[in-house]
Amino acid sequence: MRNELIATHSPTAAALIEPGGAVSYGELADHVARTAGGLLAAGVTVGDRVVVLGVNDTAFVTGLLAAQAVGAVACPITSRDPQPVINERIEALSPRALIAGPSTAERVAEAVAADVIDRSAVGTAAGSPSSELPPLPDVEPAPPLDIDGSQAGAILHTSGIVGAPRAAVLTLDNLVLAQQRIIRVGPGLAAGDVTLAALPLTHVLGLNMCLLPSLRVGATVVLQAPWEAEAALELIARHQVTHVVGVPPMWDALASAGGHGAEDAMRSVTFARTGASTLNPAIADAVHERFGLELAQGYGLTETAGTVALELAARRHPGSVGRPLDDVELRLVEDGLEVEQGDRGEVWIRTGSVFHGYLDDAAATAEVLISDGWCRTGDVAIQDDDGTLYLVGRSKDLINVSGFNVFPAEVEAVIETHGDVESAVVIGEPDEVAGERVVAYVTTVGGGDVDRQSIVDHCRQRLSRYKIPTSIHVVDRLPLTATGKRVRSQLR
Amino acid sequence: MLQDAAARPAESVGSDTANSSRSVPAAITLTERPVNRVTYAGLRLLTGALAKGWQLTVEGMDNLPTTGPAILAANHVSFIDSPLLMFELRRRVWLMGKAEYLETRLTKALFPALGMIPVDRGGRKAALAAMRSGLGVLEAGECLGIFPEGTRSRDGMLYRGHTGLAWLAFKSGAPIVPVGITGTGEVQPPGSRLPKLRGDCGLKIGEPLEFHRYRPKDRRAYRNLTDDVMFEIAQLSGQRYVDRYAETTSSNGIVPTPRPPD
Numbered sequence: 001m002r003n004e005l006i007a008t009h010s011p012t013a014a015a016l017i018e019p020g021g022a023v024s025y026g027e028l029a030d031h032v033a034r035t036a037g038g039l040l041a042a043g044v045t046v047g048d049r050v051v052v053l054g055v056n057d058t059a060f061v062t063g064l065l066a067a068q069a070v071g072a073v074a075c076p077i078t079s080r081d082p083q084p085v086i087n088e089r090i091e092a093l094s095p096r097a098l099i100a101g102p103s104t105a106e107r108v109a110e111a112v113a114a115d116v117i118d119r120s121a122v123g124t125a126a127g128s129p130s131s132e133l134p135p136l137p138d139v140e141p142a143p144p145l146d147i148d149g150s151q152a153g154a155i156l157h158t159s160g161i162v163g164a165p166r167a168a169v170l171t172l173d174n175l176v177l178a179q180q181r182i183i184r185v186g187p188g189l190a191a192g193d194v195t196l197a198a199l200p201l202t203h204v205l206g207l208n209m210c211l212l213p214s215l216r217v218g219a220t221v222v223l224q225a226p227w228e229a230e231a232a233l234e235l236i237a238r239h240q241v242t243h244v245v246g247v248p249p250m251w252d253a254l255a256s257a258g259g260h261g262a263e264d265a266m267r268s269v270t271f272a273r274t275g276a277s278t279l280n281p282a283i284a285d286a287v288h289e290r291f292g293l294e295l296a297q298g299y300g301l302t303e304t305a306g307t308v309a310l311e312l313a314a315r316r317h318p319g320s321v322g323r324p325l326d327d328v329e330l331r332l333v334e335d336g337l338e339v340e341q342g343d344r345g346e347v348w349i350r351t352g353s354v355f356h357g358y359l360d361d362a363a364a365t366a367e368v369l370i371s372d373g374w375c376r377t378g379d380v381a382i383q384d385d386d387g388t389l390y391l392v393g394r395s396k397d398l399i400n401v402s403g404f405n406v407f408p409a410e411v412e413a414v415i416e417t418h419g420d421v422e423s424a425v426v427i428g429e430p431d432e433v434a435g436e437r438v439v440a441y442v443t444t445v446g447g448g449d450v451d452r453q454s455i456v457d458h459c460r461q462r463l464s465r466y467k468i469p470t471s472i473h474v475v476d477r478l479p480l481t482a483t484g485k486r487v488r489s490q491l492r
Numbered sequence: 493m494l495q496d497a498a499a500r501p502a503e504s505v506g507s508d509t510a511n512s513s514r515s516v517p518a519a520i521t522l523t524e525r526p527v528n529r530v531t532y533a534g535l536r537l538l539t540g541a542l543a544k545g546w547q548l549t550v551e552g553m554d555n556l557p558t559t560g561p562a563i564l565a566a567n568h569v570s571f572i573d574s575p576l577l578m579f580e581l582r583r584r585v586w587l588m589g590k591a592e593y594l595e596t597r598l599t600k601a602l603f604p605a606l607g608m609i610p611v612d613r614g615g616r617k618a619a620l621a622a623m624r625s626g627l628g629v630l631e632a633g634e635c636l637g638i639f640p641e642g643t644r645s646r647d648g649m650l651y652r653g654h655t656g657l658a659w660l661a662f663k664s665g666a667p668i669v670p671v672g673i674t675g676t677g678e679v680q681p682p683g684s685r686l687p688k689l690r691g692d693c694g695l696k697i698g699e700p701l702e703f704h705r706y707r708p709k710d711r712r713a714y715r716n717l718t719d720d721v722m723f724e725i726a727q728l729s730g731q732r733y734v735d736r737y738a739e740t741t742s743s744n745g746i747v748p749t750p751r752p753p754d
Contacts, residue, residue: 317710318710319710334736343655344715382711384711388711390711403732403733410716462705464720464723
């Protein structure tokens, strides 16, 4: 079956817009075909891995699509990651080729020096030359190939359902099924829409829930790198953006950014989405108040190729991620049994977009992909009578205080409503009497000290006794991932 | 005949109460017939006499509001927990108890007369009728007693509470008064037919809990509120908490948990 990666019906329409200018669908298709030809000439065949190194730009998108066009597995890595992380990932992937973005020469040189990739396997994408990096062989454009959808299409790095970060292998079918979900839902996504892609394209939300579905339907994608709220507002206004996808901190920044022009800038937006981490209901309120927009909150994983549940108006069910989307089966499970309605349980998902497995890690895969196509997510949630889903936390983050469950997310959300606190990470530490105790690490507004007792008092009014932190540490910086997720293991 | 009381979750306020195999009255009337008052007085005297032998101490009686609706939430280790709550506090308590009592002749006559509200533990829908009856008690300004674990603890541990408690609290706005019961498990453990005459029993009544900070629209509030109450009960009873439901022994085919060794 031929897998059309991008829309072909309107070659003159703008596919990508970046600071350097616009790239039409015709031009993008040409870049992709020539880059694909280069990959074939470099010996890349079906099933080989191709690392695409860079940031949100045309070269990066071209490289990803070219890899998939020849049946290879696209492995996006951001050049913003520290060199050791980049080296480690390239080494684990053992790619046949590496497509390097225009400003990645230094990163590539160090990776070559570290012997994780051969210099001869490195090249730039067609249409994105670099004075310091060699181009891929310039040969005939690759003809369109028939690619089996059950072939691996991408490998994305995830914080991981179990244990350490892992590389999740997604098939082309996984990717496409998840994209179609987001193309159909709510106001939908179609040619004529303009999407802002400010999220890293190495992340499932930015790649598969933002960039790729937009290109599939023939919409225009405005690429932004790096993310910055004021600049985003300017892009949204200039290009009449209709779809904005951002993690909660991005929406927080947008809602408080800009002068009087911000309201006007956002007027073209029809679909405002968030995901990847818990949305503070106050942010949804602020977005509505400022821009008159209902923020949609989604729930999904790298392991499900993206969104599996979506609340179109987060304000309607504060704290909820909505109901499972139409082709998604969802169960809440405790001790192997479905929980009573209204009780906490681990989210199990069954749908066509559930991933193939973790790269070279059968044990971790077996822990997550269990019988009958179910995927254990490690997320704990509660479901309403009508299926509306409320996330409670991660099962691996659970703190046990005298037998009672404390989920850090709830405590963090409360602490962050304290006026002097910027953000908080809560973990459990061993306690002789209670088994574990609740400990909070916070950064403060302005970076100064904070009255710890006032935080405790603040919690006392909003949390039951056993959930209140017994100690609070003020720190300069908290361990967060690129999409704002807390890395609690770094504090343990 | 053992007494268990239960409060099953009953969140779906709008749905109907059909499909109950038992004849569970949809509502109770709070007006008593003379015979009930006599029964009540007699059992009250009996319980009072036995409580002397059990050396019952009641702490924190001032925490129990004398008027207005209140939900009494207690741990449950023994048959005698029920009469202690019904007769040894400073106001009348309407208890929720398992519907199985309506199946045997003696308890069928006795328990409703004492103001027990039968709860069908066989399913969620059936339990709704009982929850509505409980709400009726609170709306009449009375005090409703609940064992949130839904059954007696067979091993003395405190088990997870059913969220019907939270439903009643959100619906009625009544404060929840946590109660820790101690020593009754030794007087009459689950499975023994008659209570011992000597013992060392206590009722600890905690401060009423207000729950205005919760948003009932958020489904998580039900579980949070219920856990919070169980935590307060654990502080009063001194029991260790286990975060799973206690298993019920009933005619519903649920396998009973083994009895602890004597």
